[in-house]
Amino acid sequence: MPSKPDSITMDAVYTAPGYLFRRMQQIAVAIFVEECRAFDLTPVQYAALVSIHTHPGIDATRLSAVIAFDRSTLGNVIERLESKAFIERKPGREDKRVKLLYLTKAGVATLREIMPSVENAQARMLQPLKAADRKVLLALMTQLVDLNNEASRVPLRAEDALEHLGKST
Amino acid sequence: MPSKPDSITMDAVYTAPGYLFRRMQQIAVAIFVEECRAFDLTPVQYAALVSIHTHPGIDATRLSAVIAFDRSTLGNVIERLESKAFIERKPGREDKRVKLLYLTKAGVATLREIMPSVENAQARMLQPLKAADRKVLLALMTQLVDLNNEASRVPLRAEDALEHLGKST
DNA sequence: GTCAGATTGTAAGTATGCTGTCAATTAAGT
DNA sequence: ACTTAATTGACAGCATACTTACAATCTGAC
Numbered sequence: 001m002p003s004k005p006d007s008i009t010m011d012a013v014y015t016a017p018g019y020l021f022r023r024m025q026q027i028a029v030a031i032f033v034e035e036c037r038a039f040d041l042t043p044v045q046y047a048a049l050v051s052i053h054t055h056p057g058i059d060a061t062r063l064s065a066v067i068a069f070d071r072s073t074l075g076n077v078i079e080r081l082e083s084k085a086f087i088e089r090k091p092g093r094e095d096k097r098v099k100l101l102y103l104t105k106a107g108v109a110t111l112r113e114i115m116p117s118v119e120n121a122q123a124r125m126l127q128p129l130k131a132a133d134r135k136v137l138l139a140l141m142t143q144l145v146d147l148n149n150e151a152s153r154v155p156l157r158a159e160d161a162l163e164h165l166g167k168s169t
Numbered sequence: 170m171p172s173k174p175d176s177i178t179m180d181a182v183y184t185a186p187g188y189l190f191r192r193m194q195q196i197a198v199a200i201f202v203e204e205c206r207a208f209d210l211t212p213v214q215y216a217a218l219v220s221i222h223t224h225p226g227i228d229a230t231r232l233s234a235v236i237a238f239d240r241s242t243l244g245n246v247i248e249r250l251e252s253k254a255f256i257e258r259k260p261g262r263e264d265k266r267v268k269l270l271y272l273t274k275a276g277v278a279t280l281r282e283i284m285p286s287v288e289n290a291q292a293r294m295l296q297p298l299k300a301a302d303r304k305v306l307l308a309l310m311t312q313l314v315d316l317n318n319e320a321s322r323v324p325l326r327a328e329d330a331l332e333h334l335g336k337s338t
Numbered sequence: 339g340t341c342a343g344a345t346t347g348t349a350a351g352t353a354t355g356c357t358g359t360c361a362a363t364t365a366a367g368t
Numbered sequence: 369a370c371t372t373a374a375t376t377g378a379c380a381g382c383a384t385a386c387t388t389a390c391a392a393t394c395t396g397a398c
Contacts, residue, residue, distance in 0.1 A: 013216045018197040020310040025194040027317045028187040097376040128316030137309045141189040147297030148196045266346040
C-alpha cells in the first residue's frame with residue numbers, strides 16, 4: 001500500500017496486473033513473430049485472415065466487432081492484407097457503402113500453411129508453466145476477458161458476424 | 170486440433186493464449202486511461218515516471234532495461250514526458266553520450282496525485298474475478314512473465330538500474 | 339597512443355491501437 | 369416524400385512497439 005511517493009518502489013510497477021498483461025502481450029507477439037517469420041503475417045493479420053475465412057463476405061465494421069479490433073486500425077490491416085494479395089475487397093450490391101472481404105487462393109493456402117507454426121507459438125507462450133497451471137491460467141484469462149468485455153473500447157460482438165447473411169429475414 | 174483450414178473456426182482465435190493476452194492488454198489500457206484521464210498520463214508514461222523517481226539520474230538505456238521497454242519507443246516517451254515538464258534531461262559529466270533523467274517538482278506532484286487512481290485501475294482490471302482467483306491469476310502471470318523473460322525482445326534487467334551508481338567500483 | 343568495436347541517443351520506417359472528423363449512403367420517423 | 373439518424377469506410381493525429389541505421393562517444397586490445 002504505497003500511497004506516498006516517498007515510499008514508491010518498482011513494485012508499484014512490477015506487481016501491477018496491467019504491467020504483467022503488457023509484458024506478456026509483448027512476449028506473446030515476439031514468440032508469434034519468431035515462429036511465423038517465414039509467412040509475413042502478424043498476429044493481428046492472422047486473426048483477421050481466420051475471421052474472413054470463417055465469415056466470407058463479411059465487411060470491415062462487422063469484422064472489427066468479431067475480433068474486437070478498432071475499426072480504424074482494422075482499415076490499415078485490411079489494406080496490408082490486400083496489398084499482399086491474401087484477401088480481396090468487393091463492393092456490396094445491396095449496400096453501396098460496404099466492401100465485402102474474401103480470402104484469395106493465396107490467402108487460403110497461407111492460412112493452411114501457417115497453422116502449425118501458430119500452434120507452436122501458442123504452445124510456447126505457456127510452456128514454462130506446469131500443465132495444470134496452463135489450464136488454470138487459460139480458464140481465468142478467458143473468464144476475465146469475457147467479464148471485462150464491456151470495459152474494452154471495442155467490445156467483442158461475435159454474433160455480429162452473422163448479420164451479413166439473411167439480412168432480409 | 171484444427172489442422173486443415175476447412176475445419177478452422179473462430180476458436181482458433183478466441184481460445185489462443187496470444188489473443189487473450191492481447192485482449193486483456195487492451196482492456197487494461199482502457200481501464201487505466203479512464204481512471205486516470207484527469208492526469209494526462211498513459212500507462213507507459215506512468216511506469217517511466219515511477220522508475221525515474223525510484224532511480225534518479227538513470228539514463229534512457231538503463232531505464233529501458235528496468236521496465237522492459239524498447240529503447241527507441243522509450244525515446245519518444247521521454248520526449249513527451251519532458252515536453253509535459255514532468256522530467257528533466259541533464260547531460261552526463263563522465264559520459265558525454267548519456268542524458269540523465271530526473272523528475273521535476275511537477276512530476277513528483279503528479280506521481281503522488283495519480284497514485285490512488287492507478288490503484289483503482291489496477292483493482293478494476295481483476296475485479297470481475299473472485300478474490301482467490303485474482304491471487305492465482307496474478308501469481309501465474311508473474312511466474313509466466315518471469316520464465317518467459319528471455320523470449321521478450323527487451324528482457325527485463327532490473328539490476329541494470331544500479332549501474333549508474335558506483336560505476337567506478 | 340591508436341584503432342576496432344561497443345554503447346548511447348536519435349531517426350526513419352512499419353505495424354498496431356486509439357481519438358477524432360468527414361463524405362457518402364442508408365434507415366427511420368413523420 | 370423529406371428531413372433526420374445512424375452507419376460505413378476513409379483520413380488525420382497521437383501513442384506505443386519494433387527494426388534497422390547512424391553519428392558521437394567511449395572502451396579495450398594491442
